Amino acid sequence: MPIRTHQSAAGQVNSRIDNTVRTWISHIHVDRGIGRMLVLLVIAFALFAVLNPRVFMNPLNLQNIMVSAPEVGILAIAMTLAMLTGGIDLSLVSIANLTAITISTMYTGLVGSDPALAESLGGVIVLVGIAVGVLAGLINAFLISTVGITPILATLATMQIFNGIAIVWTGGKTLYGAPQALSAVGKSTVAGVPVLFLLFLVVAIVIGLLVNRTPFGRKTQLQGANPTAARFSGIRSASVLYGTYLTTGLLGGLAGVLFVTRNPTASADYGTSYVLLVIVIAVLGGTNPMGGFATVTGVVLATLVLQVVQSGFNAIRLSSYEYSIAQGVILIGVMVFDQLRFRRRTRYVASTQTRNIASMSNVGEDADETPDTAGADSVETK
Amino acid sequence: GTVGGGGGGTDDGEALSPEDMTMVTVVKITGVGWFDRMEIGVNEFAEESGVDARQEGADDASPEKQVQIIQDLIPQAPTAITVVPNSPKALETVLEQARDQGIIVVTHEAAGIENADIDIEAFDNKAYGAQIMDNLAECTGESGEYVTFVGGLTAKTHMEWAAGAQEQQEAEYPDMKRVEDPIETKEDENVAYQRAKELLAKYPDLKGFQGSAGTDVAGIARAVQEAGLEDSVCVMGTSIPSVAKKYLEDGSIDKAFFWDPALAGKAQLKIAELLASGKKIEEGTDLGIEGYESLTKLDGFDNVYVGDAAIEVDADNVDDFDF
Amino acid sequence: MTLAQRMKTLAPRLVGANNEGVLAIIIVVLIIVMSLLSPSFFTVHTLFSIVRSALVPSILAIAVLLVIISGGIDVSFAAIAIFAAYTTVHLAQQGQFDPGIIGILLFACAIGAVLGFVNGAVIARFRLPTLIVTLATQGIFRGILLVYIGSRYIAQLPDSMAGLSTANLIAIDSSRSYLPLLVVPVAVIVLIVAWMLRRTMFGRGIYAIGGDTEAARRAGFPVVRFQIILYMMVGAIAAIGGLIHVILNRNANPQDIVGTELDVIAAVVLGGASIFGGRGSVLGTVLGVVLVQLINNSLLLMGVPTAWQRAAVGLLLVVGVGIQALSARRASRRTFVLDTVEA
């Protein structure tokens, strides 16, 4: 076998690496989860548009989808973050309700004495509400990182604690009242697009950047992928976990703000059905529940898919139970499809590779250096 | 702009014939006996009146799913939406949106709701609570300790019944005493059973139980039965005949109270139909439905009308009902 | 062996492989505290009452334990339990026939096993994450039950079941304390599962799969077959749990049980099972269930208003699991130093 001279090999390798690095940088965000969700979104949309165009293509319906997506979507993004570190956050909805209750209580308290002041302090009230969410996140972080309780148990417990506090606080009643500016925001649109939806997109972009473009986000991914190696690489799990659960608390609080924005009420039991729903969304969106991998874009798309399917089912007069069957079938279907596609693709790549290699006269070190962008995700067997 | 702004129903004001109307009844949760029964009323109404009426509901009793369903219904532009809310306040915004689109909104079990044309109640919740208390007092000899169960501390009507009963007791039966704040049973019969057992152990002199969720009295009855206290402890409260029947027969439940959801469902739709054909609901309106022959306007609200549809059952008449 | 050495080997054995000892101590301390606070607590009546309330959760927890040991998490067991029990009662009701308790049991188990097979087949065949698959099948099973089978509350059970509802193993009439006969089948199932986990190749295989699935495959365990059998078994056990629930409740309500999944999982993990798989014991699980029931059913006696109950249960969960987490952390530190000593 001829031994390549150092120069030529290095030169070749160099240019190849430049290319692969560039493709890596540009492809890193186009991950699994995005493609399939996009396809599913289009299919679902087309299907219902054909089945009941009068209702489904009604601008009002589209607007409504965009109004209801944000609160679930933001919670799902928070769940994604927790899952990225290999954890989970079951307390998100309880946190959101605590925030909503805080906002409503403060506002109604102030309105009683001075309505104008209450309105002008709207921003402060909202910030205090979000601070409550962050505080709740801090408690989660403390239990998970400092005490060392497994996230699913820690947040299961805090879910009950936060919910219990909310019940004691409200006496179980639904509180009414929130800064009017919030309600106004909740109803306003920009060029037909609800402001809430724009806010949701902004949150998604910010979290997307946080995850992919900051040292903190990358550390979160690494911590989720292999906590031991993260420790050996000088990544402090405490700072990653505190950062993560503070952020999920913040997002939970933000979802709570959306609760009162959509509807100026707050109660201990709003949104309980979201707890498991957001896990479904996160996974549909391509989040690996074992940690280490997630795409925020995929999660946004998955949120929309479920919203579209749900309102489509309503439009063609199917019941909620049929929707819950459909949701289960979609979830399993997508995952099974992913598996099959993965298997098929490896086989396909295998055969072409074999052919390539067979046709090459000189099977040297470079044989397996053929740039192969499919290689990146074809090994994700999880 | 605003969400749903600029739309607006096309059929404002003009009277429709029933055949052109579509109405949807949105209930707290589907797949439970109570609302299955309501669906029977809805279907009956559709058949009798010619209105395209149907019932929908979520797979669990959560306010957010109800919001979602109503929101999805708005683009379908039904003539009317009738709702039995899980949390009336949580629906205000979405019902407002519906009404902005010209959809008639009728609610049930939601006194105090703002964004409904009419809220129809089978009875006045306070009075209903008082009625249960009167029966309980009669049974216990107007003295002794009692407790009240509610399905959830967040369930508004349950809490109103509990409050109505307590007010009545404080006003009329000073020798009686409620020994605990309302006990939450999570709408779960087993929890009611468990709590009842604990309470019987904690308060040996306990004389009465008031239940609110349909499963409460059944769970309480089992505990009472097990303790052999059928004759010394009074068990009363809201339930449906099919659940209460066997306990009424053996005396572990003394009386059950309810109203017929089928009739309530019909009454809602009838009101919607009247409104859609340009008629008005007033004091004394006759819906032609048993218990709703002469509506009364409830004081303190401008859109709440109550019927007289509360039904009491005991061992003697429980077989008259088949739900 | 010197005394010190013996102490050293004794201590971990008392603590137990899965912290069963710690759990037992927590339970004993709670019982003492409660008895001091409320004299009516420390009675046979309370004991029987807690045992009774622990029956269904124990069975369900045993089912969940099997899944957790194998490295999965199941949230569909509650849907399977009520699906199997309700469908059985419903069919008996409609057909107006009563196949006898054994027939009913077999039928319910068969339904549970079929539903479990769906879980197992999808999970094992496609190697999908169990939490997500069972999240999906939970919605599917529940939807099918309520749309296609029935949603009515059934008040009257077939006679063979109704007969069991009030049958007692021990009845102390003076204090009105009753221990239901159903304690026996629950105890039998608990013991059988405990034996199976320790003494059969299938049981060890479940631990092996939970420890390292790929290693189990390489060692020759038929992983796919074991997983499918496992999920069928879990379905059947859950079905028995549903049946016992229905019998104890004396009615069949299709809305029951679903919604208690997280509490059951919490009890199992409180009992020392690792959610990462490979660890967990039947004893620990039963203790975990007892602890949760103890807390749930005694707060009222101790004068805690129901509004506070949820928060209180959450707090106790934090304390219980927190103690375990901290002691595990300390233990791992200790073994590290010991390791280097031996080295």
Next chain:
Amino acid sequence: MAERNEAPVLEVRGIVKVFGGVTALDGVSMSLLPGRVHCLAGENGSGKSTLIKIISGVDTPDAGEILIDGEAMSGMTPARALRAGIQVIYQDFSLFPNLTVAENIVLPAAIASRKKLFNRARSRPGAQRIVDELGLTLDLDADVEKLSVADRQLTAICRALVQDARILFMDEPTTALTHSEVARLFGLVRKLQERGVAIVFVSHKLDEVLEVSHDITVLRSGQLVASGDAREYSVQSLTVAMTGRDVDTTRLVNDLGKRGAPLLEVSRLDLPGAFTDISFDLAPGEILGITGLLGSGRGEIVEALFGLLKPESGTVTVNGAALRPGSIRSSISAGIGYVPEDRLTQGLFLEKSIADNIIAGSLDSHARGKVVLSQKRIAETISTLFTRLRIKAPSVAAPVRSLSGGNAQRVVLAKWLATKPKILILNGPTVGVDVGSKNEILTILRDAAREGMGVIMISDDVPELVSICNRVLIVRRGSLVAEFDSEQIEAQRIQEVMAA
């Protein structure tokens, strides 16, 4: 091989296996004869483990056939392979971390004999018998996850030997073992071979290979490049066959010049149970070797330097500034990097891409204002290191899981070089790394040291230490017992002091 006309027990023909973009095996054929030790040699990533996994039914081949006793086996599964008498000591051990040593040893045997019940009483003596036969001290009741790497390897060996195998595959069974353990293992191998077992032996320690093997098959990049009688090969010729080039193993040490202020000073470090009174220093550009028997405490010393262990007393200073004991962050910010012993679990994020792994340790320094990562700077770092370390992979986006041992180790090295460390500590940097890669890794270290980096290297491989170290320290029972300076460094003497 024609000298015996016995029929092969196992034969593979034209095996092809492709992972993603990597051709792991490209039409490999091989046959095994009873009673002979067959060595499978090749560089990292040449496909040795893959071939074994295909024969044992763990992986399915894309093409080719497997014949046992001349009969073609289609759809091989691990269970069928076991029943056909194939036993494997996997490179990654494939043990159950949550079960005891005894259970790990006997479970596969019980499965193979189709047992339905697990008999605890029978399992212990069975395990004890093989442990005794190998003359080992293993705690049969310990959970495997609590064992050291060496003990795990011994457990895996016991597991494969407890049953009567007809064909035994040993994929690098000796990487974590000491000399005496290796010797005992070889003793057993000879016994088995006399009993007519066909044995396949894989190791990167070429002298071991030549010591035990009868036949040799050499793979290079998934292709069979040489095959024949072991007696025809020397370490040199085997190396050439494996790498396709000559590898230089002579001593080549950087000149340190005049000793200035030390870079690292360790003074009176003490951790009861692990090590006592450890003092030494390290000059810029110096490569310091630390060696000793397994369990001598050498690993714990460097773990304390990196902050993984907290010493009870003593100080460590870098450029005169004291480190906070037991703090990894403090060590890293002082400029210490650590390449751990167990690279798969401690060094690498297997599912993550090569690129992600390379910058895993230096994220903060690749961010503008510590907040936003600079994509450009990251790309530069990655491509520089990827090239400089000559990592062999289809692209930097490939997950590290798909890399072979040597390439994976280069990724770990790259991760630390990206942090621009002042001191790099390596614990067994060439364990399980092939000859070619090994020399390249040593060259990388020499180059880095020439630029002023201090290197501390722990190794069992004495010739390797000889070839690269300026100084070698020897640890015995937790104490430094000897120091060899440049001219004194000589393999023979080091080995003598170690074993004393």
